[in-house]
Structures are given as C-alpha cells and as structure tokens.
Amino acid sequence: MTKRYARSLYWFTHDLRLNDNPALTAAQDSSAAITFCYVLDKASLTRGRYGMPALGQHRLSFILQSLHDLQRQLQAQGHTLTVRVGEPLDEMAQLISTLQVDAVFGALQAGVYERRRWQQLQQRFRFLDFHQLPNSTLLSEDDLPGGLQQLAATFSQFRKPLEPLAERFTKQALAAPNWQHRALSVNASADLPEAGESWLAGGETAALQHLQRYFSSAAPGRYKETRNALDGFDQSTKLSAYLAHGNLSPQQVINALRDYEQQHGENESTYWIAFELLWRDYFFWYLLRYQEQVFAFTGVAGRKPQTTFYPTRFKQWCAGQTPYPLVNACMHQLNQTGYLSNRGRQIVASCLVNEMAVDWRYGAAYFEQQLLDYDIGSNWGNWQYIAGVGADPRGGRHFNIDKQTAQFDPDGHYIERWKGQQTRQLDVNDAADWPITAN
DSSP states (O other): OOOOBSSEEEEESSOOOSTTOHHHHHHHHTBSEEEEEEEEEGGGGTOOGGGSOSSOHHHHHHHHHHHHHHHHHHHHTTOOEEEEEEOHHHHHHHHHHHHTOSEEEEEOOOOHHHHHHHHHHHHHTTTSEEEEEOOSOSSOGGGSTTOGGGOOSSHHHHHGGGOOHHHHSOOOOOOOOOOOSEEOOOSOOOOOOOOOOOSSOOSHHHHHHHHHHHHTSSGGGGHHHHTTOSSOGGGSOOOHHHHHTTSSOHHHHHHHHHHHHHHHOOOHHHHHHHHHHHHHHHHHHHHHHHGGGGGSTTTTTTOOOSOBOOHHHHHHHHHTOSSOHHHHHHHHHHHHHSOOOHHHHHHHHHIIIIISOBOHHHHHHHHHHHOTTOOHHHHHHHHHHHHTSSSOTTSOOOOOHHHHHHHHOTTSHHHHHTTOOOOOOSSOBOTTSOBOOOO
C-alpha cells in the first residue's frame, strides 16, 4: 500500500492484538496519525438470535480482559484505545465525523451483519478510503483452491490440494507493529468496564504466554490421542478462544508448531494441530461464500431437517436436564465455564437435533451466547455439519450417547464431576395430557 494518509482510524473487532496483525500494520505503515477504537455492541448484551442475548458473561469477561490488555500495550506506546458502547455503525460514523479521518482500516470479517455495517459505512462516507485485510486466516482469498466462488463443498475436497500441510504452512516472519506515527485522541470515550473472571485469561499477553507454555510441554506430541477427552486442561491446545478473539494469529501458532517439530519431530498429532487450523480457515471462507445460507434452517445444502422447535425440550437441553447424564454434564460444564470440549460439543449437538428433534439453529444460538471461544464461522458451520444441512457429505452426524458415554466416560468421573446424574424425562404430561413445563 503506497498511499499515505494524514489521519486514519483503526477499528479493532476480532483481532485484539498488536503483533502479526496485517491490517494494523498496513494502517501504521500508511498513516501519519492514527486513532485505535473498539465498539462493544450494546444490543448483544440483551438480545440476539431467537430471543437470546448474543453475548454471555463468559465471553464478555474474556473480551474485556483482552481490551484491558490491548489498552495497556497501546498506552505504553503513547496511544489510547477509544472504547464505545452502542450500535457499531452509529458509533463508527460519529468517530469518523469527529476525527475527520482520511481512511478507515480493519480486519476482514465474514459475518453477515459485520460485512453489512462496513458496506454501509462505505456508502455513507464515499469520500474516504476503506481498507479491510484478512488477519485471522492462514490463507488469503487468492490462495483458495479454485477461488471463493468455487469453494469446495466439503473440507476434504478443500484440504487435499493443500497437502502436505507441513510444506504448505511453514514458519514465516511475523509482522511487527511500528509506532512512527502520531496519536489522534478522542475526548469522549467510554470507561472500559472492569473485567470479571473467566475460565481462561483473555488478552494478547496471556495468549502468548499460553502459546509458549503449551509448546514447551509434551502435549503437542500426543494431541491426536487426547483431543477427544471430555476434561483436562492440557488434553487439547486451549488456543481456540485466543484465535477466536484475535489474541493470536494462526501463523503464530504455525510458527510455534514448526519450532516444536524441529526440536521433537513431526508426528500425526502435530499434523492434526495444523489440520484443525485449516478447519477454522475453511469455515471462515465458507461463511464468506454462503453468507445468509449459513444461518438458514435448510442450510447450504437446501435440505429440510426433520426437526422443529419444542420450547420445553430446548429449555431442558440448555439447563442440562435431559434424560442423558453425559449430555447434562456437558451442558453444566458449558454453562458454568464457557468451555466444552470438541467431543462434548458434538455429543450435545447431536442430542438436540437427533434425540430431541429441536431446530439446530437454537442450539447454535445458545452456543453463541455461552462459548468463550465462539467463532461465527466455526460455530454455525459445525452445527450445519451435525444437522446434515452443510458441508458434511454423509448428510449429518448422529452420535450414540450410550456408546459415547462408555468410550469417553467409562468410570463416570466426568458425569459425577459436572453433576449430570439427575435426569428428566422429555415431554412429561399431567393428568389432562397437557405438557408440564420444565422448571
């Protein structure tokens, strides 16, 4: 980017970090003065899809921790982080007008509403330059096999042209922030609320510490054998929340992975870490390609599931009061911590869709509210996968809960720890054959 701007505005969204942030680097390299901002969507705290708040307390705490960390880092460089709470489009429009900037920079986002806001800002301020760069994926749009409009229908088809992953995704030099520009200040900035505790500490500083700790351990070398465990901190990488909020870039993870392999050797487990980073990429581009279809009942496949919405059943599932102890334990863990293992997510999603016959979109929306590591593409793409309306060539996944319990919690320790033993029958009726509402 060769054009030089006198005054720029950088809009942080799902990229709450300073290092290896290509969009941020582009803004810094082309601007004489910059303001950094973040807008917390006030409406997400009280409403969202299907009447549920989009942003639950676990993720809110993690975001606030990340913002406090980002604010500290910017202050060390003589800058401030302007935080606004409100409707993002309105808040951004006000900032642009107040600061009289020449350009707006930000990360490329795949979400429907996120893209719509950016486009509306461009239409409102046609005299400004707007720049979005991808900074949450390993691949750029130009790297996609066949291009975005010809995106592979399944992940396997997407992955195969990119193999071997060890040669395709190598260690790369990371973009570092530069501070050869002035700070633009904004007088009216919301006080950043104190961050509550979360199951995992948020922020770039915590993310880099965790990355170093994880790849200094023996855990990466046995990841494939432990990744399906229902509990245990080091059984999986615990990087997903940092990636979802942009505290880390995928390339930073690849660099740490290649350093580990250089010291300890490659194996199936280290391959699987790169494999799952590519899954994240696939669902980002999947969402960007299909947009509203990713949230539709019939999904990308255009297939109507044999489900509907049972309010009482859905309430039981959310509260962990189903007939299935393992499902109850998983939902209790999710509700209390904001965390659920990959295997646990598949089990409870399959239960909601197949055993309880509830519209998959309600489960996806509940995960959006509860998950600490909520990522819009991965969440909705994986729910489509389970429901059989997305990228799964088998037309959905049905997990046998008894078999999953025997395989992953044979001694009942997980169920006992998360108090899943108390079950409740579905569709309990009173003497007049009227459904009794779950408490």
